[in-house]
Every structure is written in structure tokens, then in C-alpha cells.
Amino acid sequence: MNKPIQKRTLQTRARLLEAARQVVEETGYPALRTEEVVKRAGTAKGTFFAHFPDKDALMDHLIGADLDAILDHMQAGSAPNSVVQLVESLMPLLRYMGAEREVFDVIIRRSGAAAIEDIGPIAKTFERQVVLLMQWLDNSAFRRDVGPDLLAEGVQAFVVQTIALNFCSLHNTVDLPDRLRPYLEAWLTPSPS
Amino acid sequence: MNKPIQKRTLQTRARLLEAARQVVEETGYPALRTEEVVKRAGTAKGTFFAHFPDKDALMDHLIGADLDAILDHMQAGSAPNSVVQLVESLMPLLRYMGAEREVFDVIIRRSGAAAIEDIGPIAKTFERQVVLLMQWLDNSAFRRDVGPDLLAEGVQAFVVQTIALNFCSLHNTVDLPDRLRPYLEAWLTPSPS
Amino acid sequence: MNKPIQKRTLQTRARLLEAARQVVEETGYPALRTEEVVKRAGTAKGTFFAHFPDKDALMDHLIGADLDAILDHMQAGSAPNSVVQLVESLMPLLRYMGAEREVFDVIIRRSGAAAIEDIGPIAKTFERQVVLLMQWLDNSAFRRDVGPDLLAEGVQAFVVQTIALNFCSLHNTVDLPDRLRPYLEAWLTPSPS
């Protein structure tokens, strides 16, 4: 009953993704058109929709791959030993998510899934993020009074908040890291009297 | 210089808002169409766009009014003296923002403004929120080592995070208040060893 | 409540029909594409669908107009006094309906309406046909033992049968008039012993 996925299928899918990536590089996400993607991939439009339920799913894959690459890089580095280092380690993520409004919107929209079967690439990276953060935060440099999972989710919340505020020009006189740091200091190294 | 706003203008605007509110009540935000709104209001499409720059602005007004009513209610109550009370006080807000995905998206999109002159109703309620939270948090029941503005923004971040996770069925086995409380306890009453 | 139809509306509609007629003349009905029609009419695609619910409705109008012109011509002539003359009078109709399979199919599909409100142009011409035939058949050259309405409907039945058989190459060795005449003789001038 398990139909083995054919090599051709994978090739076609790769061609579509590669074509889409090219288009995004040249014109950005808002100008990504399925028409253009299939033209470059040399496939029929029907083929596109046989591989991706809609354009959003394609963007999910593209952005998910980018986020995975960033996480790979983060994982390859050493665990941060302070809030300052943590902020620095998170900057690639921040910059990517905050660079284009369109990208941020897609990420927010797809960071969670309505059902297990439709967890997409972006949602998977959010799970990876939490796992990685939990490892990093399991460190004496940070507070230990609450579980690392809660701590990690909190960091995510502040990352999103930071980017959201940054898109709002009223507040974006402050740089991304300078905005994130106070939050994380208060969150990860509280020192109440 | 101040053109006196004509009575007819205000009436038309009110009819449009009322019609829109009806449509939302009957079909929900995702199915809100200008076509239907103007039909019910008895005006032409062009009239709609003479009153609102775009559909988002209409939703901004509708949702902004709802949020204002919730804030009125929150402000009328007494200031919370504990995290548990704070969570309870925040629940109407949580429930409203978490009820419909579309509403949440609009709120996120319009919670900040690109320029001072186009702060919309929703953005105004976010400022009200911060002001109210700052008053509430200026209380010995909560940590005092960081400024109340940062504290308030943090609460907002956790509110958003809580709702976002709730839209994701993987995590929504936990009730909204039970999800929010641990965050706020760790954020507002930390006790690191 | 009766919105007067604007002149512009009628002009746009006329442009669409004219453009479609051109395309049909140049390439025939099977090659009629909405894309090409709106391009020639200089309108947007959305405009097309604001005027016609679908392509079938457009063809209904085009073919209906043709049939009306043929009926005008038939009506302008004198009433036939024999089956031979009747067949001759019907020939323009026969030839038009039997020239293109696509046209015949549309005519069959739209010659009746599912509800009064969606009687289209073609269905209207079928009603005109019956009225005209009733006038023609109310003539001492034809049988009088049955009502002219039944007689007229019978003629329609044989016209359709003749064309249908003609599309079938097994039988199309006989010319249209030579196929129709025996039916009509037996139908309109029976002489049973």
C-alpha cells in the first residue's frame, strides 16, 4: 500500500521549488506568481497544484527551508552564555523574519498548525526553535526557577513582539537587538529585590 | 478651515458601520464583503470608499470599538493584586482576540501604525492597554526591578503568544487562562534562587 | 427601485457581443475564448462575467440573434402553401442549425429553460418558431384534424431529427431537404386508406 515516491516526482518538485526561489530572489515574495514559477520550472500549472495545495504552501516550503538553514547555523554555533550572546545568536532569525512584512505574515500564519497532519515546514522550524532554545537556556547563566520549555516559549514571544513592533514605524527608531535585549534580560535574568 | 461635518455624512457612515456589524455577526469576518455592506447600508460602493480608505480601515473601526468596550470594562474594575487576578482581568481581551483567526490577524496587522497620523482605532487601544497595564503593574504584588512600560509590553507579548498557540490545535488542549498564567507568573513574579 | 440601465452598460455589452461575433466569424464557435473576446472588446475579464454568467450564456445570445435574424427573414416571406414550400422555407434554419456540431449542441441545450426567469435568447426563438409555424400551418394545404400547436411542435421534432441524423455520417448521404420532406409529408398531409 505504501506507494514509493518516484524519482521523477521529486525532481519535478525540486524544479518548482528552485524556480520559486529564483523568482523570490529576483522580485521578492510579494511579486511571486504561480504563473511565473511554472513557466521557469517548465511544468504545467496543473503540476504545481498537484504538488502544493496553494501558493501559501509553496511559501511555507521556501521560508521553512530558509528558517531551517538559519537554525542549522544557530545549532552549529556554541550555546550562548549570556543574554547579550543569546541576542546575538538570535539576530539572523530576527533579521530574516523582520526583513519583509510578507514573510513575517506567512510565518505568523503558518507557525502553528490546525491539525497534526498539516504541520508545515515553518511550523516544524518553530518546534526546532523551542528545542534548541531549551538546550541553550539550560545554563546557569539564566534563571532556573521555571522550566526551560516555558523559558523557550517566552523567548519566542519576545522575538515575535520585537519584530512586530519594528514593523511599526512609531517604534522603529530602536535597532532590533536593542529592542530585544531588555525583554530577554528581564525574562531570563530577573533580579527582583 | 474646519469644514463642519454634515449630518448626512455622519448618518451614512453610521449606516455603513451598522451594516458591517450586522454582516460580521451573521457571517463572521472572513465573509465580510464590501458588496454586502453597501447593499445593506443602501449606499453605493463608491460611497463606502469615500468614508473609509479601505476595507481594513472598516475592520479597524469595528474591532477597535469592540476592544475599547472591553478596555472600558477592564478600567471600570479594580486593579488586580495578583497574577491570578490579572489573568482573570485579561480574559475578556483574550477571548475576543482568540475567537476568530481573521480578527487576530487584523489586530496584529494594525496594532502598530506606520506613522503617527495613521494610528487607527486598534492601535489606539493598544496604547490604552499599555497605559492601563502600567497602572495595574505599578503594584507591590509585582516585580519592580524593571520599568512598568517594559513589564506592560511583556504582558502584551505573552497575551499574543497565548492566543497564537491556542490557534494551533496541537497545543490547544490547555485552556487560555491556564496557558497564560505560567507566563505571567514567571514574568511578573520571578523568584530565582 | 427600477434602476435605469445606463447607456454605458449597453455599450459595453454591445462591444462584448460584437467582439465575440468577430471571433466566431474568424475562427468558429469551438475556438471562441473569453480571453480573446475581452481583449478585442477592450474590457476586463471581470466585466465579461458581470454581463454574462458564463460562456454558454454568451453563445446563447450570439446564436439567439442569428436565429432571430433567420426567423425575421422567414416571417418576411409569404406563408408556404405546400410541404415542398415549407421545407424550402425551413432550409435556412436547417442549414444554420446543422452547419456546426457545436452550434447544434448549444441550441439543444438551451432550447428549453429550467425556469421562466432563465429563458434565454435561443429558447425565445423556439417559442417564436412555434408561433410562426402555427400561422403557416393554419392553411387548407395541411391537415386540420389536429391543432396547429401540435402540428408545429411536430415540425420542430422532425427538424431536429433531420439535423441529428445528418450529423451521423451513416445517414448523411441524403440531403437535408430530401430527408426532411418525407417526414413532413407524412406528418402534414397524411392520406391513410
Added chain:
Amino acid sequence: MNKPIQKRTLQTRARLLEAARQVVEETGYPALRTEEVVKRAGTAKGTFFAHFPDKDALMDHLIGADLDAILDHMQAGSAPNSVVQLVESLMPLLRYMGAEREVFDVIIRRSGAAAIEDIGPIAKTFERQVVLLMQWLDNSAFRRDVGPDLLAEGVQAFVVQTIALNFCSLHNTVDLPDRLRPYLEAWLTPSPS
């Protein structure tokens, strides 16, 4: 030269026909999709087209088989001795052909063949119909002034006309038999003064 048809081939064909029949029963002809047929038959799409030149051919087989069964039943009965009996004998045919618009369209389309070699199942039943009607009409209860072949074709024409008018709700207040009878009385037992 005669390749013996393999058992597997026949089985596959039977499975496809059976699957198609199921789909039609459950969803009707308009919703008949090759996709669904092959899924149920447990074959690949290509296999389908190795057995049937196109989908129309499949429907031709399905409907042709139904029509054959109806003709078998008609043939098993005794020859009608009056128009009333004839109408009654024809009713199963009328009801089947008039039940679904899609079925009627397919029957009209395939009732004749473009060439002798591609006479399909439906076209064969039309020839059977004519033969049977010729036998039935060769009866002193009906007119003898015209040949039985013409008479039979005329009956077919009126059957089609009756069904076509019935699909048109404007006229379908009259029952099928009540609509057909007057035609056949005028056609088969004329009594002009």
C-alpha cells in the same frame, strides 16, 4: 491473427465497468470522473484508457447496456395494438432517457455514428429500436400509407421531442405519457377530413 483476449483483460474491463456503474449510482452521471472510477477499480488511469478510447465510450457502454435491457424487456412483451398501448410500451425508455439531462445528452450525441466501424452500444440500440418499432407498427391498427421505417423514425423523433420538452420546466406540467400520446395519435392514426 485473432489474439485470444486474456482473462485478466476481461476482468479488468469488468472491474472498470462495475466501478463506473457504482459511481453513477451514487453520484449520477455528471459527477462521473475517471479518477474515481480507476480508484474503485483499483487500476491506474492509463489502464482505463487502454480499455476505453475515451470517457464517452465508457458512458456509451453503461447507457447502452441499460438501453439494451429496456429493449429486451420491450421485446419480451407483446406488440402493442393501439397508440395507448404503444405509449405504455415506450414508457420505460422515456423514463430512462428523461431522468437525467446528462444521459439524454450522451444518448443524443451517440445515437448515430460517424462511421460504420464506430457504431457504439447506444447507436446499436437505436437500430434495434427502429427494427422493433417497424415490427410493432406493421399492424393494421396504424397507418399503412407510409413505410414502417419512416413511421419508426418518426416515433423516435417524437420520443426525443417529448423528453426535450420535459426538461424544460415551462412545459413539464404535463406527464411524459400525456405529452407523447397526442403526437403519436396524430402521427400513427391520422384521420384528416
Added chain:
DNA sequence: TATGAATGAGCGTTCATTCAT
């Protein structure tokens, strides 16, 4: 202010049919 026909670029869909394996 009010009108409402027109815009228009793009999306998602269709689905019988083909063809390389």
C-alpha cells in the same frame, strides 16, 4: 457627496488524456 459599472491581475481548478517507465 453619491453613484455603480468597470477594472484587472491573479488564483485555483478542472480533468480527460498522454507517455515514459
Added chain:
DNA sequence: TATGAATGAACGCTCATTCAT
């Protein structure tokens, strides 16, 4: 024979927004 991914040319539709009246 059997497979099933790929085809591909339309179609229908969307719907916020504009603009001439």
C-alpha cells in the same frame, strides 16, 4: 498490459478599488 505523474489550455471567479458621471 499496467502504471500514475504530468499535461495544458481554458474557465470561472474574486473582490477591493477606481473614476467618470
